[in-house]
Amino acid sequence: xxxxxxxxxxxxxxxxxxxxxxxxxxxxxxxxxxxxxxxxxxxxxxxxxxxxxxxxxxxxxxxxxxxxxxxxxxxxxxxxxxxxxxxxxxxxxxxxxxxxxxxxxxxxxxxxxxxxxxxxxxxx
Amino acid sequence: xxxxxxxxxxxxxxxxxxxxxxxxxxxxxxxxxxxxxxxxxxxxxxxxxxxxxxxxxxxxxxxxxxxxxxxxxxxxxxxxxxxxxxxxxxxxxxxxxxxxxxxxxxxxxxxxxxxxxxxxxxxxxxxxxxxxxxxxxxxxxxxxxxxxxxxxxxxxxxxxxxxxxxxxxxxxxxxxxxxxxxxxxxxxxxxxxxxxxxxxxxxxxxxxxxxxxxxxxxxxxxxxxxxxxxxxxxxxxxxxxxxxxxxxxxxxxxxxxxxxxxxxxxxxxxxxxxxxxxxxxxxxxxxxxxxxxxxxxxxxxxxxxxxxxxx
Numbered sequence: 001x002x003x004x005x006x007x008x009x010x011x012x013x014x015x016x017x018x019x020x021x022x023x024x025x026x027x028x029x030x031x032x033x034x035x036x037x038x039x040x041x042x043x044x045x046x047x048x049x050x051x052x053x054x055x056x057x058x059x060x061x062x063x064x065x066x067x068x069x070x071x072x073x074x075x076x077x078x079x080x081x082x083x084x085x086x087x088x089x090x091x092x093x094x095x096x097x098x099x100x101x102x103x104x105x106x107x108x109x110x111x112x113x114x115x116x117x118x119x120x121x122x123x124x
Numbered sequence: 125x126x127x128x129x130x131x132x133x134x135x136x137x138x139x140x141x142x143x144x145x146x147x148x149x150x151x152x153x154x155x156x157x158x159x160x161x162x163x164x165x166x167x168x169x170x171x172x173x174x175x176x177x178x179x180x181x182x183x184x185x186x187x188x189x190x191x192x193x194x195x196x197x198x199x200x201x202x203x204x205x206x207x208x209x210x211x212x213x214x215x216x217x218x219x220x221x222x223x224x225x226x227x228x229x230x231x232x233x234x235x236x237x238x239x240x241x242x243x244x245x246x247x248x249x250x251x252x253x254x255x256x257x258x259x260x261x262x263x264x265x266x267x268x269x270x271x272x273x274x275x276x277x278x279x280x281x282x283x284x285x286x287x288x289x290x291x292x293x294x295x296x297x298x299x300x301x302x303x304x305x306x307x308x309x310x311x312x313x314x315x316x317x318x319x320x321x322x323x324x325x326x327x328x329x330x331x332x333x334x335x336x337x338x339x340x341x342x343x344x345x346x347x348x349x350x351x352x353x354x355x356x357x358x359x360x361x362x363x364x365x366x367x368x369x370x371x372x373x374x375x376x377x378x379x380x381x382x383x384x385x386x387x388x389x390x391x392x393x394x395x396x397x398x399x400x401x402x403x404x405x406x407x408x409x410x411x412x413x414x415x416x417x418x419x420x421x422x423x424x425x426x427x428x429x430x431x432x433x434x435x
Contacts, residue, residue: 113198
């Protein structure tokens with residue numbers, strides 16, 4: 001089973017994401033900010049990270065930049081999932097090494113279609 | 125809705141568009157036609173129905189048909205057909221048409237345009253390889269309203285997230301306020317026009333690829349057959365047809381055969397090829413003599429690609 005790390009400071013968002021990801025047969029882990037996510041990845045790299053942008057302690061973009069410097073930090077697929085919905089944020093995220101970008105609000109269809117595109121799940 | 129009213133709409137929709145409405149979908153009539161009644165200044169849907177019985181107004185009927193068509197679509201809907209287009213169909217046709225250097229693609233029932241635009245983006249990505257080619261994408265729908273929307277090519281945040289890779293969003297869209305506007309370089313690749321699938325298809329010309337996905341499900345078997353056989357008439361003998369996941373030709377027509385390895389992909393059968401190349405020949409005419417006279421390309425050329433294992 002693939003592991004997805006959900007990084008979001010909102011408990012509600014993490015809960016919604018968990019329900020969707022578990023339906024898609026992912027093992028779901030949670031982090032409340034970039035720092036917690038960084039610590040998680042230091043122990044074990046997840047297959048995929050669903051990443052919020054604005055969080056206390058360490059932001060999503062800061063975490064992503066650090067992640068890509070870590071040993072094996074290039075392996076997780078990173079999907080931003082944020083209310084930041086303008087082109088400049090999208091471009092910045094992709095430059096920093098994100099694989100996909102979801103603009104909140106999201107639903108099962110959106111997560112599923114993005115995961116299909118980056119080859120995490122089969123299209124059946 | 126009263127049974128007699130239901131019957132009126134049922135036969136009207138069937139006659140005008142081939143759309144089949146079953147009694148379990150009568151709630152759709154209520155929910156989709158009430159706004160039409162309002163638009164036409166009728167106090168209630170019943171009042172509109174009454175006038176429709178007495179004095180059928182063609183414009184009103186057109187609005188009714190348009191309101192009852194389903195416009196569910198998304199960019200790269202179902203993913204696989206677009207992979208098949210890119211990895212299976214294009215390589216074959218680019219080889220076969222390398223001297224002619226033209227390709228004609230038809231998206232039948234294109235709705236708000238996501239399907240033809242998805243194909244256009246795929247082709248745009250191959251711009252270098254396709255230099256010197258003339259590729260035409262014709263996209264048709266029965267609804268003027270949805271065609272206007274398709275031509276505007278302005279999509280919501282929700283629409284651009286279902287199926288559209290983020291790289292394509294960055295490359296081919298501009299953000300205008302809350303909306304995402306497809307750029308002209310992609311918009312200009314599509315020719316939109318209104319077309320009813322029950323009408324004669326000859327004015328559309330012939331095609332190398334036909335996308336007719338998730339539309340036959342709304343028709344009865346008789347109309348499914350008619351439409352598929354007309355499409356066979358417009359499709360080059362070595363062309364390709366793509367149907368939706370819940371659709372098939374099996375038990376409906378012998379003009380097309382499914383590719384066993386690529387779900388949703390169909391090619392013309394030998395019978396269909398002979399039918400289109402020697403329309404005046406006898407139904408049981410031999411495939412070795414006579415039939416090639418009226419054909420522009422050799423019969424059986426579609427079998428040489430190795431893509432289709434037929435026994």
